[in-house]
Amino acid sequence: MKQPMKLNTRIYSIIIFIILLAFVMYLTQTQYFQQFSHSQQNEDLTKNWKTEAASASSVSPQSGPSYCLAYDSNDEFSTKVNMQASRTLGYMKKEVSITDLSKKKLKPSGCAAVILTVRDLSSVGNLDDLASYADQGGHIFLTSMPEQNDAFYRLYRKLGILNAGNYKDEAGVHLRDEVLIGESGLHIDDRFIMNTVMQVELDSSVHVNAETSAGTPLMWSIPSGKGSIMVFNGTMLQEKINRGLIAGAISMMVPDFIYPVFNSKVVYIDDWPAPYGNSIDEAIYKTYKLNRHGFFNEIWWPDMLKIAKRYNVKYTAVLIESYQNRVTPPFDSPSDSDPNGLIGYGREIIKSGGEIGLHGYNHQSLTMDQGTSAAFDYQPWNSVDDMTHSIQEAVSYAKQGFPEYTMFSYVPPSNVLSPEGREALKAGWKNLSVIASLFPEDATGISYVQEYELAKDGIMEMPRVTSGYEATPFVHWAAASVLTANGIFSHFVHPDDVLDSERNKNMNWENMYKTYSEMISGLNERYPWLRAQTSMEAAVDMKNMLTSRISVQQDNSSIKGSVTPLEDESYFILRTRKKVGNLSGCSADKIGDGIFLITVREAEFTIHLSEA
Structure with a gap:
């Protein structure tokens, strides 16, 4: 009869040590222990925040043509809308140029886009220059229902309006397009959304992006020569909680529009x-x-x-x-x-x-x-x-x-x-x-x-x-x-x-x-x-995104960008009607109709585009 194999003390010790080591390794991979280790890392990180913050700008704009905002500082409504648009573009890290129309006239030439937050179009200055800017490939966003005056009637056909009627207060919003990401078709029939809107008959070339619950066109776009015009026929963009409409409108209006997001x-x-x-x-x-x-x-x-x-x-x-x-x-x-x-x-x-x-x-x-x-x-x-x-x-x-x-x-x-x-x-x-x-x-x-x-x-x-x-x-x-x-x-x-x-x-x-x-x-x-x-x-x-420097250069077939410094990963939203092709330093995931989440993993990245 065979005697049972005996393990000496040393072998027992080795087995116990291996078991304990495996257990410790398992523990260190659990979220419970990882959170404790993250505490020390975060303490070190946040010490640096305090030293960086005094000298750093929270939102560092990217290089490139300016987005030209025009408002009237004597008009409280215009000032509020201008502030919401400025904040929105700031988070997007776009270069912004602001013109106070009560002090000087707008010069649209060279602007990446023109965002008008005035209702009185006569304050803009030379409307022929504005129309010419759009025809030559510029993009104009009227952020509020315009007043019906001589300046309006000089431009209204350019805005896609055939007939302009009375003003009316209407509730609710129905998104006919994906103006807000993930929300195509969304209908909010509630009085917390209120707009004073102009009753309008629109040209057949107009594309309506949103309407009130009663069916009045609220936001629409129209081609203008080589460029385009976006019109918001309401008054709700003065409110902070509606900035998504500003972001949606600009990103749908400007071709191949890319901007950073927090993704949280x-x-x-x-x-x-x-x-x-x-x-x-x-x-x-x-x-x-x-x-x-x-x-x-x-x-x-x-x-x-x-x-x-x-x-x-x-x-x-x-x-x-x-x-x-x-x-x-x-x-x-x-x-x-x-x-x-x-x-x-x-x-x-x-x-x-x-x-x-x-x-x-x-x-x-x-x-x-x-x-x-x-x-x-x-x-x-x-x-x-x-x-x-x-x-x-x-x-x-x-x-x-x-x-x-x-x-x-x-x-x-x-x-x-x-x-x-x-x-x-x-x-x-x-x-x-x-x-x-x-x-x-x-x-x-x-x-x-x-x-x-x-x-x-x-x-x-x-x-x-x-x-x-x-x-x-x-x-x-x-x-x-x-x-x-x-x-x-x-x-x-x-x-x-x-x-x-x-x-x-x-x-x-x-x-x-x-x-x-x-x-x-x-x-x-x-x-x-x-x-x-x-x-x-x-x-x-968020801190990394807010304090990073973002640079983007674009042409008809590519977007080349850089994030400095890049900590781990950065995220961008890209709206484009083109086909996303070869990628370098990033990945692209389709998250909506012509909407992509770009995940940047290298400090310099390239997105190649081609006609769909």
């Missing part, structure tokens, strides 16, 4: 993790027989993770330590804090590829203004020092749960942040790198409204665009508009929307889960090219 899909969960306690909510208990803690732990959070996994979402969850309204020290050890919840949920956030950020020590917005605080039934802070101490406590609280993890992103409670509060944040939190508040304009003037930019103190201003668990008409429109102009989807939800019948519109969680799933699923169907990113991941790439 970012979803925030405000107030998570947070101390929600063990209260009984009648509607929740009736359905699930669970208290508040049990519902969030056993139902809501697992469902949110399912959606993230199914639809490729990375959550950036911003924590609250306490819901007490204390605004004076001491701030340590609030009685309602939930360190176990922070650790438990925090691990799952990180494990799923997400990010933990800060919402605040509590939910009192960082402002000392009594009126602003009262608007939310909050307590105003007494001093910058008090705000600073509260931030220090919240950062310390997070460090106690995750000693090796560094937070970088901040979301202001109720999207309110005063200049004093911003200084307190920096004083109490050395690693603050991203502030994510709101993109849309706020009529009340209370919200911290942002542009996408690297501030002079090295903090990325990275606003959110939409919110909620349902793709309402406004959410759908706003998301599509910003995606077209900037290539970013930035959205946020609140866990406690489930508990508030006014905020959830009397929907239970089952219905909210359904509408949220449909919203993210629909987004993925229309924009499958978007990259799921955390707040900090998006900020790193």
Whole structure:
């Protein structure tokens, strides 16, 4: 009978070492451990932001012919539209030349395109020069409904108008073309979209790109000699949330138009993790027989993770330590804090590829203004020092749960942040790198409204665009508009929307889960090219794009570009009616009708084009 083979101690040791090494290698490949390693990398990166920001321009324009904007500084409407067009072209990194028509006349010769934001065409100057510019191959975009005066009637046939009637206020928009990327055929029949439009009869050579819900032509294009003219027959382009129409119109009007985008899909969960306690909510208990803690732990959070996994979402969850309204020290050890919840949920956030950020020590917005605080039934802070101490406590609280993890992103409670509060944040939190508040304009003037930019103190201003668990008409429109102009989807939800019948519109969680799933699923169907990113991941790439120098040279058969410096990859949208041929230093993916996502992987790239 054979004796069993015996392994000596050395062989056992080698086997154990190999097993342990394999286990360590496996761990280092998991998202949980990768996020911790990224923390140190991001700390090093953001230190450089602060030194670069003071001397760097956030949006460095490319070389080439200027896009000529013409407005009237004495006309408030014209000034607003001009600002929206200027911002849009700035993000596109196009060279911009601005003419104030109240001081001098427009000289269109040599312009890459002319964008007129005046309604009174007599202010433009020599209309024959303008018409000649288009006939010789130029492109003109009229961004607002023109006034019917002598100048208009000298030019109206050139605009494709046979007969001009009365003005009328009309709601809604129907996109007959893919003016907004991924949204051909979109019909928003809602009164948040309102335009004063001219009733018109158009020439047969006109191509209508969009109309109101009532069917009045809202945007159209017409050939003009070797060039073209685009007309927007409305008044909505003065609003920030409609910049996508400006981006769409210009990129459809100018042949082979290419511009950089961020290519990010970012979803925030405000107030998570947070101390929600063990209260009984009648509607929740009736359905699930669970208290508040049990519902969030056993139902809501697992469902949110399912959606993230199914639809490729990375959550950036911003924590609250306490819901007490204390605004004076001491701030340590609030009685309602939930360190176990922070650790438990925090691990799952990180494990799923997400990010933990800060919402605040509590939910009192960082402002000392009594009126602003009262608007939310909050307590105003007494001093910058008090705000600073509260931030220090919240950062310390997070460090106690995750000693090796560094937070970088901040979301202001109720999207309110005063200049004093911003200084307190920096004083109490050395690693603050991203502030994510709101993109849309706020009529009340209370919200911290942002542009996408690297501030002079090295903090990325990275606003959110939409919110909620349902793709309402406004959410759908706003998301599509910003995606077209900037290539970013930035959205946020609140866990406690489930508990508030006014905020959830009397929907239970089952219905909210359904509408949220449909919203993210629909987004993925229309924009499958978007990259799921955390707040900090998006900020790193955004900073690189905003501060890079982009140069583009074009002719009828090619686009040659450079990105300096190129960090990893850069992304561009190309609109063209030509066939995309050989590529160098980049790839091209068709994402719409004549629309391509260009992924640049080398500092210099070439796109060859031929007639389709």
